[in-house]
Amino acid sequence: VYLDPDEGKMKAIVIRPNDTQDPLALKIIRKAIANRKINDPEELGSFSYNSYSKGIVDTMRSDFARRTGTKVSAPGRDRDTGRYQFMVESYFEHKYRKPGLFNNRMTAQRVSGLGNPYIIGLITQIQYYSFYKDEFSMLRMSYRNPVSGKYYPLYVFSLVDSIRGMDDQVVYIIAFRPRHKSVGKDLLKGQVHIHGKDYAIVNVEASAYNPSSISAIGFKQQYAQVDGKWFPSQLQTQLTLLPSDEEAETDNSSNDAVRFHVTSYIKDIVINPSLPRSSFSRPCRTAGARPF
Numbered sequence: 001v002y003l004d005p006d007e008g009k010m011k012a013i014v015i016r017p018n019d020t021q022d023p024l025a026l027k028i029i030r031k032a033i034a035n036r037k038i039n040d041p042e043e044l045g046s047f048s049y050n051s052y053s054k055g056i057v058d059t060m061r062s063d064f065a066r067r068t069g070t071k072v073s074a075p076g077r078d079r080d081t082g083r084y085q086f087m088v089e090s091y092f093e094h095k096y097r098k099p100g101l102f103n104n105r106m107t108a109q110r111v112s113g114l115g116n117p118y119i120i121g122l123i124t125q126i127q128y129y130s131f132y133k134d135e136f137s138m139l140r141m142s143y144r145n146p147v148s149g150k151y152y153p154l155y156v157f158s159l160v161d162s163i164r165g166m167d168d169q170v171v172y173i174i175a176f177r178p179r180h181k182s183v184g185k186d187l188l189k190g191q192v193h194i195h196g197k198d199y200a201i202v203n204v205e206a207s208a209y210n211p212s213s214i215s216a217i218g219f220k221q222q223y224a225q226v227d228g229k230w231f232p233s234q235l236q237t238q239l240t241l242l243p244s245d246e247e248a249e250t251d252n253s254s255n256d257a258v259r260f261h262v263t264s265y266i267k268d269i270v271i272n273p274s275l276p277r278s279s280f281s282r283p284c285r286t287a288g289a290r291p292f
Contacts (some may be wrong), residue, residue, distance in 0.1 A: 054089050157175070167225070176188070220237075240259050
């Protein structure tokens with residue numbers, strides 16, 4: 001039997017997820033919110049730690065940057081990325097005393113490439129070390145935390161998977177995104193890993209749900225237990241500055257996207273050390289990125 005081809009055009013079918021909550025995921029998130037004061041490092045009487053941070057500025061093709069969006073990925077060398085422009089390494093000593101007293105002292109720094117003070121300042125402002133506050137700011141943009149008693153009703157949660165952690169306890173992997181009627185530039189999407197016993201945050205990967213047309217930001221956080229308390233151990237933050245649509249259409253390499261990628265490693269963590277109040281300045285009252 002011979003068939004004759006007949007071309008036709010089908011109408012596009014768009015399938016959108018609804019806002020139905022996953023009951024188990026929502027139950028776990030509520031328990032994590034109820035245990036925030038137990039697991040939030042800033043609810044401790046005091047702590048100290050050291051951090052090593054590496055900030056890399058590179059460029060990538062604008063079309064590749066728009067495809068990857070807010071996905072956090074380490075800088076690499078290929079045809080789309082890998083054109084390094086600048087790198088700064090910093091070593092900090094951090095001290096904290098409740099309520100809101102911080103002492104952050106840089107003890108070493110090395111700069112490679114163009115020593116632009118503005119770029120160095122920008123790199124230190126896009127790192128955020130805790131995912132427990134209702135709101136936090138990066139580059140003067142505030143974001144609403146899904147693991148918050150104030151803002152969790154704005155989000156939809158779903159249980160993606162559960163795994164066995166290093167301590168042989170179950171860790172729940174929960175995806176989150178804003179409700180359709182709650183979409184805004186101050187909302188996030190991503191995944192959060194919640195410990196099944198302590199209901200503490202173990203890992204976070206999040207990004208702006210609706211990034212602007214000229215920039216996109218995303219971050220990852222990893223936590224570890226220290227003396228029975230959960231504390232950040234590794235942080236990654238990525239900011240991508242995109243060219244305008246008119247600039248992207250040209251073949252000029254100066255119109256490539258610029259990516260700021262910062263990785264911080266936290267070590268020498270001490271829980272509740274004796275820290276005199278005289279060694280701190282006035283309390284930090286603004287919700288923003290802690291300097292690294």
